[in-house]
Amino acid sequence: MIRPADSRLEVLVASRSALQAELLANGQPRGLEAGSEWISHAGRREHWKLGRYFLISRMQRLLKEGGNPPKLDEFDVVTRNGLGRGTQPRIYLKGRMLPWRLSLSHGGEVFALAVSRDNSARVGIDVVDASAVTRDSLGFWCTPAERKSLLSQDEHALVRNWAMKEAVYKAVNHGEAFSPSHFEIFSDGEKHVCHWRGQEIPLDIASIYPLTNGDYLAAVLIENFRSTRHVETNHRIKNTAACHLISP
Numbered sequence: 001m002i003r004p005a006d007s008r009l010e011v012l013v014a015s016r017s018a019l020q021a022e023l024l025a026n027g028q029p030r031g032l033e034a035g036s037e038w039i040s041h042a043g044r045r046e047h048w049k050l051g052r053y054f055l056i057s058r059m060q061r062l063l064k065e066g067g068n069p070p071k072l073d074e075f076d077v078v079t080r081n082g083l084g085r086g087t088q089p090r091i092y093l094k095g096r097m098l099p100w101r102l103s104l105s106h107g108g109e110v111f112a113l114a115v116s117r118d119n120s121a122r123v124g125i126d127v128v129d130a131s132a133v134t135r136d137s138l139g140f141w142c143t144p145a146e147r148k149s150l151l152s153q154d155e156h157a158l159v160r161n162w163a164m165k166e167a168v169y170k171a172v173n174h175g176e177a178f179s180p181s182h183f184e185i186f187s188d189g190e191k192h193v194c195h196w197r198g199q200e201i202p203l204d205i206a207s208i209y210p211l212t213n214g215d216y217l218a219a220v221l222i223e224n225f226r227s228t229r230h231v232e233t234n235h236r237i238k239n240t241a242a243c244h245l246i247s248p
Contacts, residue, residue, distance in 0.1 A: 009123060009221040010115045012058050013211075019050045019111060022057065029056065029072035047106055052077050054111045055104055059091055062115065070094070079104070087175055088123075103170050107215055114219050124171030125219045127211075128163040130156070141165075141180045149186055156216070160208050161185050163218035168194050168203070171222050 032049055039045040056075040063069055076092040089102040101116040107127030114125035138147045141162060150157050164185045169178050184195035192206040206220040 008116050008118050008121065009219065010062070011125065011207075011209075011217075011219050012113045012115070013217070014054055014058075014111050016047075016050060016106075016109045016111065019054055023050070023053055026072075029053070029075070031073075031076065034076075051104055051106055051111060052079075055089060055091065055102070055113060058113055059098070059100075059115075063093075088170065103167075103219075105166075105170075105217075108213065110211060110213070110215060110217070112217050112219075114221070116221055118223075120223070122171040122222045123220065124167040124169065124222075125217070126163045126166035126170065127217045128159050128166075128215055130159045130214045130216065133159045133162060137162075143181055143184050146184055146186070156210075157187075159216050160187060160218070163216045164192055164194075164206065164208060164220075167206075167218040167220050168196070168201075171220050172196060172201075 032052055039048055055077055056072055059075065060069050060072060070093055074094050076095075078087075078090045078092070080087060089104050091098050091100070091102060099119040101119060101121055101123045103114040103123045103125040105112050105125045105127045108129035108131070110127050112125050112127045114123040116123045135158065137158065138150065142150065142158075146161065150161060164187065165180060165183045166178070168185065169183055182197050186193045186195075187208075192203045192208075194201045194203050203220060203222070207218070209217045209219075211217055
């Protein structure tokens, strides 16, 4: 059962096995695999399907607060733009787009969803499979400044850095491909600072959660983000919302 969140950012998690059991018990909603034609790998197609089911089933639960819940078949999901690149999910109920901000991620056996009911905010979430991250990744994923910082930190620092970097990218990108070198993340305890295209964006509220299987989940909510392709010098993005991890 989902307990009510008392902030504008809600973070929901579920395991792959739990979602598979739900699908088996509840039946597959209409159009769940629509758009998966481009995926040739069976395992990736399965993740695609489970991710879409996770998204619409949790949105259905959140909408129960308003009275009679909609049916799963009444939802449609768009997660790619016209170029085939992943974008922040847009969810439609009976053909009408819901004015909520969403971000979806999966890593290893974990699926995660960030939801903001404030359409003016931007959200990002990422789950990192810790077993797939090695020190050899430093050369490709990290900038020289990040490499210098991470080498002096503990063994999990690279995983946390990667999770936060992708979460921030998902929150601020405009549909462009992910370029890890465009983002620098520096963490000191609970504080996280981001450099994006050379400009500093202090992330006043950003959260990293260690998961029970050793993976990490990062979630951010950014308010008052200007929809331009470049961040203006000294433009600070502030966030006063708290973030709560919610069990499905």
